[in-house]
Amino acid sequence: MPSTALLEVHLKPDMVDEGLKVLHEVLEETRAFDGCLGVTVVQDSSDPAHLVAIEEWESLEKDAAYREWRAGDGAPTAMAAVLAGAPSLIVGEAQGI
Numbered sequence: 001m002p003s004t005a006l007l008e009v010h011l012k013p014d015m016v017d018e019g020l021k022v023l024h025e026v027l028e029e030t031r032a033f034d035g036c037l038g039v040t041v042v043q044d045s046s047d048p049a050h051l052v053a054i055e056e057w058e059s060l061e062k063d064a065a066y067r068e069w070r071a072g073d074g075a076p077t078a079m080a081a082v083l084a085g086a087p088s089l090i091v092g093e094a095q096g097i
Contacts, residue, residue, distance in 0.1 A: 001093055002037065003063050005055040008088040013049045019082035023051070026076045030055065033069070035062025049084065063091055 011019035027039050037056040044050035057063040070076065 001059060003057045003060045003091060003093050005053075005057065005063055006090045007053040007055065009051050009053070010084040011049040011051065011082050012084045015082045016048050019049070022076075022078045022082050023053075026079060027053065029074065029076075030066070033066050035059065035066065060091070060093065067091075
């Protein structure tokens with residue numbers, strides 16, 4: 001069953017342009033990862049440093065493999081310099097509520 005991940009990030013306000021470039025590079029790798037169906041990024045119109053990435057995955061297992069890779073060899077080290085704080089992540093499956 002397909003899954004969705006919501007990744008919320010806050011960039012440093014004085015590094016928004018650089019942060020967007022870094023995020024673009026990171027998401028190129030994400031989109032190419034096995035099982036990724038797509039990623040959409042929403043930028044808050046009232047706070048350009050606030051972004052939410054909406055990731056669609058083939059399954060929770062594919063998403064878990066991606067998270068494991070990002071925690072190890074695929075760690076996006078350049079992100080640390082542009083983030084204002086730790087990202088927030090929600091991973092789950094649609095419930096049709």
